[in-house]
Amino acid sequence: GAGVSQTPSNKVTEKGKYVELRCDPISGHTALYWYRQSLGQGPEFLIYFQGTGAADDSGLPNDRFFAVRPEGSVSTLKIQRTERGDSAVYLCASSFGPSGNTIYFGEGSWLTVV
Amino acid sequence: QKEVEQNSGPLSVPEGAIASLNCTYSDRGSQSFFWYRQYSGKSPELIMFIYSNGDKEDGRFTAQLNKASQYVSLLIRDSQPSDSATYLCAVIPGGYNKLIFGAGTRLAVHP
Numbered sequence: 103g104a105g106v107s108q109t110p111s112n113k114v115t116e117k118g119k120y121v122e123l124r125c126d127p128i129s130g131h132t133a134l135y136w137y138r139q140s141l142g143q144g145p146e147f148l149i150y151f152q153g154t155g156a157a158d159d160s161g162l163p164n165d166r167f168f169a170v171r172p173e174g175s176v177s178t179l180k181i182q183r184t185e186r187g188d189s190a191v192y193l194c195a196s197s198f199g200p201s202g203n204t205i206y207f208g209e210g211s212w213l214t215v216v
Numbered sequence: 217q218k219e220v221e222q223n224s225g226p227l228s229v230p231e232g233a234i235a236s237l238n239c240t241y242s243d244r245g246s247q248s249f250f251w252y253r254q255y256s257g258k259s260p261e262l263i264m265f266i267y268s269n270g271d272k273e274d275g276r277f278t279a280q281l282n283k284a285s286q287y288v289s290l291l292i293r294d295s296q297p298s299d300s301a302t303y304l305c306a307v308i309p310g311g312y313n314k315l316i317f318g319a320g321t322r323l324a325v326h327p
Contacts, residue, residue, distance in 0.1 A: 135314065144220075144304050144317030145260065158314055193259060205315065207259040 104128075106208035108194050114214045115184055123179045123211045127196030134177050135205070136169055137193040145193055151177060152199075184215045219243060220307050222318035231327050235292040237303050239318055242286070245310020249281055249288045252304040254320065260304055264290065295325045 107126040115121050127134050133152055137145035147161040154174045162168070166184075171177040181188055191210040198204050221240050229235045237251075248267055252260035266272045266279040266288065278291040288307075292299055302320040309316060 133313070137317075142224075142319070144222075144306075144319045145315075147314050147316065150314050152313070158312070161314075205262065207261075209259050 106194055106196050106206055108192075108208040108211050110211055111209065112212045112214075114216060117184060117186060117215055119184050119215075121181045121184055121213065123181075123192050123194075123213070125177045125179070125194030125196075125208060127175065127177070127194070128206060131196035131198055131206075132174070133197045133199055133205075134171060135195040135197075136177070136179050137195065139191045139193055139210070140189075148179070148192075181213075184213075186215045189213055189215045219309065219316045220305055220318035222303075222305050222321045224319055225322040226324050227321055228324045228326060229295050231295060231297060231325055233295050233325075235295045235299065235323055235325070237290040237292075237305075237321050237323065238287060239289065239305030240287045241305075241307045243307065243309040244283075244286065246283075246307045247310060248308040249279070250306040250308075250315065251277075251279060251288075251290045252306060252317075254302045254304055256301075292323075295323075297325050297327055299323060300325050 109124045135150050136148040139145045149169050150158040151171045166182045169179045193210045195207045219242050251264040253263050254260045264279040266281045272279045276293045280289045302322045304320045305318040306315040
């Protein structure tokens, strides 16, 4: 596709359930980022992949959050035992490399935990 | 202290005026600075980046960087109602490969 694709675009889940959010970056982009944005706030960094490996996962809030990128392309953000505080927009972004001037964001996955 | 700080606004300007948006950052080692625009319900869109002290102009937009004072600003000339959005300042801290965002400034341009 032409841009960063994220699925699902909207997800409503019950507290305690497991959720997976998928990101398909722009073809050829080696760097992939996950951010979380709450209402009225700027995007908050979660994790950065360079290729298949997580180069920086310092933003993951706790061990309920995990992300993978097994083949260096598609990435999945996994959230276990969801809590109401996890409700936010989860944004994925990609770039050719670790250079902010070429970073492109997807439209986000809106997660609501009820 | 937050790493990137912005006035949340709203900043209200009349159509045709200059809108001035400001941002300060805490990491002196930061080398790369970005302005993103975000419309309600949409994802951030890069509008400007700046690496060197001074001004950088692109159409109606001018980014200004002062590393000694650790601030970066965005000027929007001839503001249009379509410029009404939240403007996010973002910084790549020294030694890192990730964007750190401010909370954003909401801009409202009224006819």
